[in-house]
Amino acid sequence: MHSRCLAAKLKLVVSLLFLCLATVYLPSASGQAANTKPKNIIIMFADGTTSSQYEFGRYSSALLRQQPFAVTDVVMAKGHYQLMKTESANYFVTDSAAAASAMSIGYKVNNGAISITPDGKTPPTIMEVAKDRGKRIGLLSTAPIYDASPAAFSVHAKSRRDNELIVNQYLDLAPDVLMGGGSNFFLPNSLPGGKRQDGKNVIEAFQAKGYQYINTPEQLKQIKSSKLLGLFADEDLDYEIDRNAQETPNLSQMLTAALQVLNQDSKSSKNKGFVLFAENENTDSAGHQNDVAALMRDLWAFDDAVKVALEFQKQNPDTLVIVTGDHETGGFSPTYGRKNLGLAGKENYLNVMIEQLKQIERYKISLKEFSDKFKAKAKQTTSTTELNAYLNAALQDNFPGLVLDDDLREKILSQGQLNPNSNYLPSNILGLAIARQTGFYWGTAGHTPTPITVAAIGPGSQVFKGFDDNTAFAIKLRRLIGQK
Numbered sequence: 001m002h003s004r005c006l007a008a009k010l011k012l013v014v015s016l017l018f019l020c021l022a023t024v025y026l027p028s029a030s031g032q033a034a035n036t037k038p039k040n041i042i043i044m045f046a047d048g049t050t051s052s053q054y055e056f057g058r059y060s061s062a063l064l065r066q067q068p069f070a071v072t073d074v075v076m077a078k079g080h081y082q083l084m085k086t087e088s089a090n091y092f093v094t095d096s097a098a099a100a101s102a103m104s105i106g107y108k109v110n111n112g113a114i115s116i117t118p119d120g121k122t123p124p125t126i127m128e129v130a131k132d133r134g135k136r137i138g139l140l141s142t143a144p145i146y147d148a149s150p151a152a153f154s155v156h157a158k159s160r161r162d163n164e165l166i167v168n169q170y171l172d173l174a175p176d177v178l179m180g181g182g183s184n185f186f187l188p189n190s191l192p193g194g195k196r197q198d199g200k201n202v203i204e205a206f207q208a209k210g211y212q213y214i215n216t217p218e219q220l221k222q223i224k225s226s227k228l229l230g231l232f233a234d235e236d237l238d239y240e241i242d243r244n245a246q247e248t249p250n251l252s253q254m255l256t257a258a259l260q261v262l263n264q265d266s267k268s269s270k271n272k273g274f275v276l277f278a279e280n281e282n283t284d285s286a287g288h289q290n291d292v293a294a295l296m297r298d299l300w301a302f303d304d305a306v307k308v309a310l311e312f313q314k315q316n317p318d319t320l321v322i323v324t325g326d327h328e329t330g331g332f333s334p335t336y337g338r339k340n341l342g343l344a345g346k347e348n349y350l351n352v353m354i355e356q357l358k359q360i361e362r363y364k365i366s367l368k369e370f371s372d373k374f375k376a377k378a379k380q381t382t383s384t385t386e387l388n389a390y391l392n393a394a395l396q397d398n399f400p401g402l403v404l405d406d407d408l409r410e411k412i413l414s415q416g417q418l419n420p421n422s423n424y425l426p427s428n429i430l431g432l433a434i435a436r437q438t439g440f441y442w443g444t445a446g447h448t449p450t451p452i453t454v455a456a457i458g459p460g461s462q463v464f465k466g467f468d469d470n471t472a473f474a475i476k477l478r479r480l481i482g483q484k
């Protein structure tokens with residue numbers, strides 16, 4: 001009775017949301033210009049994310065914050081949609097570098113390589129092609145901006161770890177907008193937070209080229225230049241669940257500023273539009289950590305940015321919006337099962353419902369933040385009793401309602417391993433505790449070869465259909481940019 005009533009209410013809420021959404025977004029979603037080439041292309045890139053994560057974003061957003069999820073409800077439902085294979089040149093399970101390289105240059109590369117083929121060739125990247133065609137270009141990420149995905153979409157390096165080299169190439173390529181984390185490899189190691197061995201200050205080098213440099217969210221509202229460098233952290237920008245809004249912008253804020261810069265003089269006959277790559281890396285990091293609460297908040301943050309892109313498209317209908325990623329992370333598997341190891345039956349049954357979502361919504365910090373603090377405490381004390389008391393207090397404060405079974409508690413306290421592929425500890429152990437109580441299980445702490453969704457809406461979006469290789473993404477995009 002109760003669940004039927006809840007289902008009817010949910011149906012009504014979802015129908016109303018859908019109606020509102022259709023009213024807001026329908027004009028841009030009509031697909032009238034689907035056969036023409038777009039002037040502008042916005043690539044919204046959720047690292048480590050595919051349909052299972054997006055579907056979680058959709059129902060958690062509808063139920064917990066009463067908001068539609070634009071990725072599924074608009075871009076997938078009203079645009080075009082395809083699945084993409086992701087294996088790299090040397091492995092069935094790809095890393096971000098190889099996946100983004102294939103999507104950028106149209107050739108398979110080995111894991112770890114940035115748009116360099118196994119035989120050493122460097123076919124042009126998407127951003128090099130776009131620049132060559134007279135388009136403005138931009139890169140945004142919540143990761144260090146020299147990280148694998150934005151790097152592979154724009155430059156070339158034998159290894160994704162060649163951070164100085166990647167930043168040097170950014171200076172040469174001169175994207176009109178470059179924003180994210182990673183100031184450490186723009187600054188010499190003689191300065192606080194700097195890690196460059198060559199002593200160069202690349203922030204100053206960008207400024208000498210006419211770039212406005214910013215490093216606070218407030219400054220995003222004071223853009224005065226047509227070239228923008230924004231670095232908001234030494235390394236990664238914080239997860240949405242941990243983010244201090246005074247110190248760190250979210251992807252929507254960066255995207256809004258980037259679109260303002262890239263769309264300057266858009267009415268001029270000389271303006272050939274732009275290609276913008278905007279990445280949420282935290283969706284991948286949350287997958288590695290098996291952190292469902294951090295994933296949920298970052299899926300919402302990503303979707304908020306997709307809504308910014310769709311609103312821009314409404315004002316500028318010659319814009320193609322693509323929502324995609326590189327590979328799936330974590331084998332994300334919400335499921336059902338027994339609550340505990342007792343006999344199966346009605347009383348001992350767990351399935352995901354709004355109660356479980358509400359429990360996850362109460363978590364206050366990421367598992368990474370918890371792990372960093374716990375490991376720091378473990379270094380300070382040799383007393384298991386003291387560490388156990390710390391663990392209890394930390395869980396009570398930050399993960400209200402979470403019960404830690406004895407076997408998992410023992411592993412956390414002894415800093416033991418969980419599985420051979422559990423590289424993120426104790427996060428993965430706490431992730432399993434959360435799974436046992438909520439049904440949000442994970443298959444791994446690494447990547448998986450689950451095909452990736454490419455959803456697109458606007459002019460040119462019809463080329464994204466069926467089942468294709470990630471190298472085909474580059475070929476399709478080049479044609480849309482205007483290169484044969």
Ligand SMILES: [Zn+2]
Pocket residue numbers: 048096284285288329447
């Ligand atoms: Zn990853």
